[in-house]
Amino acid sequence: MGPSPCFVVHDPLEPAEKHTDVTTTTRADDIVVRLRDIGKNFPGVIANHDVNIDVAKGTVHAIVGENGAGKSTLMKTLYGVQKPDSGTIEIHGRTVTLSSPADAINAGVGMVFQHFMLADNLTVLENVVLGAEKLHGIGAGARKEITRLSDAYGLAIDPDVLVEELGVGSRQRIEILKVLYRGASIIILDEPTAVLVPQEVDELFANLRDLKAEGLAVIFISHKLDEVLSVADTVTVIRRGTTVDTVEADSVDSRRLAEMMVGAELPSPSTESSTVTDDVALEIRDLRLEAAGRELCADINLTIHRGEILGIAGVEGNGQAELVESIMGMRSGVTGSVVLGGRDMAGSSTRERRDSGIGYIPEDRHRHGLLLDSPLWENRILGHQTTGDAGRRIFIDRARAREETQAIVEKYDVRTPGIDTLARALSGGNQQKLIIGREMSGDPVLLIAAHPTRGVDVGAQAAIWGHIKQARRDGLAVLLISADLDELIGLSDTIEVILRGRLVGTFDPATVTPEQLGTAMTGAGDAA
Amino acid sequence: MSDARLKRVALAIGAPALALIIAFAITSLVLILAGDSVIGVWQQILSVPDVRGVTNILNAATVYYLSAVSVAIGFRMNLFNIGVDGQYRIASFVAAIVAGEAWLPGYLNTLLALVAAVLVGALWAGIAGLLRVTRGVSEVISTIMLNAIATAIVAYLLRKAAVDAEGSNITATKDIPEGSWIPGFSLGSDAPNDVYGFIVVAVVVGFVYWLVINRTRFGFDLRASGASESAAIASGIDVKRMVLVSMLLSGAVAGLVGMPILFGDAHNYGSTFQSGLGFAGIAIALLGRNHPVGIALGALLFAFLDEQANPLQILLDVSPDIVKITQGVIVLTVVIAYEVVRRYGVRLEQSLVASALADDDTDDKGAEVKV
Structure with a gap:
């Protein structure tokens, strides 16, 4: 260094x-x-x-x-x-x-965004030259330049493979190469490790050290x-x-x-004494999800007891989201059984499952958790149209919904000027606290928490961990999906690793290290 | 807070007002370019209508209102029902036949015809809804096509169902017996014409629309589906069912659009039956922001402009079509103004939240720090 x-x-x-x-x-x-x-x-x-x-x-x-x-x-x-x-x-x-990113690029500043901007069905070369055709053409000249940059900075990129065949780490290196190709000497990386497993992070850091050694400046946001x-x-x-x-x-x-x-x-997540009971809250047997001829999840067997947090570790895109949506009844093409508190939910609608006591903190709160342009009290009703007292009948009890929202805002410390504020105006952490409050208010049997602290600040993170731990003490079964291995290890009673839609290993969070999980998540070693 | 709310109300009124002014300015520009008398035209259009004019405005607004509510039902869940035009025409045609045949006496006949109109309108829109949920066909495309099909079907069947009036080349269905007409009321003893009795039904439709959308669980599901389909699915709403149901409801109201004319004025369906009401409905629903009162104001405005422009040809030798330009421009400026105001509103909220949090932070930050 x-x-x-x-x-x-x-x-x-x-x-x-x-x-x-x-x-x-x-x-x-x-x-x-x-x-x-x-x-x-x-x-x-x-x-x-x-x-x-x-x-x-x-x-x-x-x-x-x-x-x-x-x-x-x-x-x-x-x-x-x-x-x-x-x-x-x-x-x-x-x-x-x-005045524009074009100005910045001309000045030598390039940016690698957290979400990659690559066309899957094009080759590396085509992706790199896209929009920069004037620099070195689109043929041999460009290929030579890409190879030169790849060698000079140790990026190990083959210009002629299709992007869809590449993993996350390689895609990120292509993004870096795109920026270098455009002549940047100052590279901004926005949260580059959020999508990587520990081994890939090490590779990225090695690349960054190469860039640095060549005299470039790297601005690293994290x-x-x-x-x-x-x-x-x-x-x-x-x-x-x-x-x-x-x-x-x-x-x-x-x-x-x-x-x-x-x-x-x-604050840090830390498990307390075990609260796991013998009561089975959720039992999944042979769950399989197929869509458009592709098997997205298969052979999923898991049991969560009351008072237990089951963590699912995995690189994003390995079937976590699909598993959650299968349990929620949001997918067609699911076979196998999902038994919630002794009742088989197979064939039930999402609403029936929610009514039976599933609380759901979705992975993408903007797309699945909130009506962004509606006030908080209307968001309180969302997903609970038929559960709480607020909307059991034909008409929605607005006064009741408002009272309940006020209670959630106070109990879960949602920082907002009022319950008429639009959900969009709140910060991520406060939106998430509102969602958690809403999902907990329905007295759930099972809480599905997908990336509950993603994109929230440290203060809100501690509060959210506190609420999940409290839920566990109260005897809820919690299914926790997270990309943050420390969070998984800190909160879970058991950790399952998911890889290509299958559960490939069970780990005890008391003894496992992030590196071991990382190995299992990439399928690099033999999973336990 | 109340200050901010006041600001929001001011914006809600200010945006359409500004849009109107801009639309009037652009219309004036067109008049100047065409070499017509700008002042003369506006003097006529903005003059106070007489009793006869007011009656005409109310009547036209009634029809526009129903059409716009029909469109608004779709809008509330992000469905673009462009097919109101076809839906109301085919529904009006069927209702005219049913009422003309007079299988039932008096108002029972009227009721039967209205039910038929509602059902046919719903059915016609339901085709688009069904295609959307089963095959993913965009309702924009299918309703446009269904408009063309409805026009052709009605034209074809009208030839068959028409009765030949003596000494006239107008093709029309059998006249509805007078006992089944919906009586109007006059705005004064000196009024030469009547306001449609159907205006009452339009008001009721508006109220029911407001009640269902804003106060019921069904309405919540519908709005949630429109606001975010993905969030609606995750919350347990059967979005496909909502698409179909709201298409049916939109079509049902569309079925009523021609009824004030049929039972209050024309008394039969002929080749001269008013067309294009469905498209005016889209513009008015946009203008009224899908709100029942806003739509009413929009319908009155459009009806007012239509009525006031009528004498332009005679008085000033200016085509009354000039107000079509105004109406079109209003829709554009209003859409822009609402979007600008919406963004401003969001920013206003965010700054409110930020300032509320800043106050919070300075209050409790001191206690938290323990370095």
Whole structure:
């Protein structure tokens, strides 16, 4: 990793002019990105203010902060998606105005988004040249350039395979290559490890070190602090829209960083004494899901007792979502039995299953959990039209629904000005707390929690973990699907690993390590 | 909070008002380019109508209203029922035959014909609904095609069912017996014409529409399906069933569109029966934001413009079609204005939430910090 040539401490309380004095050993021309006093206002909200960051060439510069702290707003500014209201951006020593991503690319700034933008049915070469045909053509010239870049940065990319044949790690490397191909010397990576298993993360980090060695600057956005510390040279912490501090990675530990992010100690998931009973709440036998001739899930057998949290680990896209939707009755083509509290649910509609006591925290709360343009109290009714008292009859009892919503808002600490606020206006964490409150209010037998803390900030994460643990103590059976292995290990009583639609191994969270899970998730070793 | 709500109400009224002003400005521009008298045209259109005019406006608005409510039912769940035109024409034709045959006496005959109209309208729209849920055919495509088919069927059958009136080349169904007509009422002793009695039915339809959509579980399911199909499915709503049912309901109301004319004015279905009401309904539903009162205002506005433009040809030698331009532009400007206001509203909410949270944070942050 080596010491960073750039080490600037920004104290938000100090005036900005001071920064030039603080710069110590760094030669001015090493700084490739210099952000000064960047501010961006949205009506009534300050998304960014007084942001000061110096990124030096040949370094990995991490930017960490809670969700909603202003990281994405800042990166959108640097990538030309939106103009700052105040402050200056200097790239390679020149003050620039970035009005569009095209400007940013011309200035040498490239961005790799969390969600890949690749066409599956095209080859690597075709994906890379798409939109950049003028640079090296679309034939031999382009192939030569791709091979050259791939070799120079150790990306190991074959330009002629179809993207659909590639795994997540390779796809990410193609995205990086796309950016390099367009001549970027400053690469922004937005939460690049969110979709990777531990082994792939290691590979990515090796690639980043290669990029760094070639003199590129990498801006690495994340809230996984251990990863940040292992790959970054310099870390800038953002809190509530502004840069709080910039530190050298080897001078801090993750706990200290977390404290800087939230101003409080980081909570962690941890299991307490077992509450698992002998009562079977959910029993799944030989569940199989087929769609359009493809087998999406097969041979799924699992039992969850009251008071037990069963965790499902797996790389995204290995059948977790399909399994959940099969249990919820949202899929056709399901065979096998799903027995909930002694009642076989096969053939029942989603509504019947919900009425029988399944609470559902969906993976994608915007698509499956909320009516974004409806007020909170209407969202309280969603999924419970026939359960709670709010809507058992023909007419919806609006007064009752509003009371219940108010109760959820208070009990689950949903931060909102009122229950007439549109769901869209809330932050992710507060939306999720509302959903959890709603699903728990129906006195469920089984709670299905798919990625319950995805995209929520540290504070809300702790609260959500608390609610899941409370549910377990109250005797609920919980099916927990998560991509966060620490969360799975911390909360579950049993962990099952899913790979290509099949359960391939059972692990005891008390003894398993993330690496062992990662191996099972990729099918690399023999699963237990 | 109440301040913000006041702001929201102001926006809700301000947006269509602004859209109207812009539409009037664009119409004026067209008039100037065509070399017509801008002031003269607006003086006529914006003059106060006489009793006869008011009656005509109310009558036209009644028909528009039913058409727009029919479209709005589909809109509430993201269905684009472009087929109201075909649905009301085929329904009106069938109702005219049933009422003309007079199998039942007096108002029983009327009732039977109305039921027939509702059923035929629902059936015709139901074809589109069924195609959508079983075969995934877009209702936009299928309703447009069904419009063409309805036109052809009605034209074909009209030849068969028509009675030849002496000395006239108008083709029409048998006249409805006078005992089955729906009587109107006049707006004053000096009024030369009557307001359709059917206006009462239109008001009732509007109220039932509001009640079902906003207050019932069914209405909630319908709105949820329209707001987010994926969330609706996850919440246990049978979205396919909702598509079919709302298409049927939309068609049922569409079946009523021609009834005020049939029972209050024309008394038969002929080749001159008013057409194009379904398309006006789409515009008015957009203008009224699918809200029963908004739609009523929109229907009155469109009817007002139609009525006031009628004398333009005689008075100023300007084609009354100029208001069609106004109406078309209104739809465009209104759609834009609503979207702008919607985005502004969301931002307003977000800033409210942010400021509420900022207050929260400063209150309790101090206690949390334990570095």
